Amino acid sequence: MCFGPIPDRANLFRHSVFPVSFRSRRFAAPNFFNLNEKVHDGQNIVVASVAWQTYMPTSNYVHRYGCRLADKRNKRKQEKGTYKEKDRQVYCGAYQLTAGAVREISTVTGLEEIESADVYHLIEDGEIAHTELKFVFKTGAAITEAAKTAIIDRLWHACAGPMPFICEQDTEMTNHPSEKLEDAPNGRSENAEPKISTWIKFYLCLWINKLAHRELWHFAP
């Protein structure tokens, strides 16, 4: 439920955050995924960040995560002294996909260099819902930019949505970039109002994680 493998049916959300200047109609829809490379035990790994619905029981929680994400990036730049208004990060909305769809990418014809694809709950930057997508390449297989494009293509085709949103700090913006979010290939996202059991699971998981890590996380809507 809170620990162990994330079930295939679990909903994940990828938040779409862009610099305020990104308004060109030439940007393609999959632009909201970012992949990072790692090496672990001699194997090449590509990772991406999403958020797990178990810790975001309503769409309000989902969007507040996105607003915090943009806010933190802006604050980091301000602290570094590199903040520019035109590069201000703006949260536009979220796309939904399932853990099972991510795992299926390891069996895709045409991506034979990938050994496994999986999803791990990994609290990061104080965000309890943060979850990592992990694509492990076969031993000796190099990570190529072409393979990363293929991963993005499959992730995008697994996505539903968007769920557009305008954060409080962006309500004054004219032509908010959320208007430009494209429909995902997998239809509309479904984030129905949670049942009582969802709330029970949510608070139980929060409590267990709190006991295990003795830390405070961002989870409030």
Place this chain on the structure above:
Amino acid sequence: MSNIGVYLQPLAVSASSAYITSDTTEESANQTNQTYTVTSPSTIISISPNAPQPRLFRKSFSSLPIITMAELVLEYHELGEALSEMTTLDDDDERWIDPPVANIARRVASELMNGGYPAPHIFNHGPKSVVFNWSRGADNLYLTVSTDSISALISSPQRIKRRIDYPLTALATPDRLFPSIQSAYWERPIIVIKSASSDAMERPLA
């Protein structure tokens, strides 16, 4: 089946509309020297050396929208602008791309425009490459451009249809490279898939 014939002259992808000049932008059907010049001392990266003279380029795709030269220039101008946006971000920004990658992407864009191809959409998944993307119905063609290779990926919602990797040297013969990718995308017989470069490699799909 529609036919379009336009005279093209070498063009470059510029970041600023201020530099677009169109001395002879009349779009008369009888016009034989339709010339659009994009000049910017600071932003021109590549002008095709292989097309010094205006040349007639014919296309006949029933599935391709017919666009005017002016629209094509505008679309590529927007593409150049988008590329510039990506390079001017901070290097810790997810959408930032390495300047050498942007330079090669501009060169590829120039060659595509010289060839009369519709302007792609773009995205990146990290700083080491730029991805050009065309959609046709539910199918997608991606060209991943990095500092050492150009890779084509053709996909449908259900599967990856083809992946073809080219070394960057294939860009020296754009009149062979892009038609071969185009043939693969439109599922026409592949005639020159290997002729763009002897090093071109198509990944066999099971």
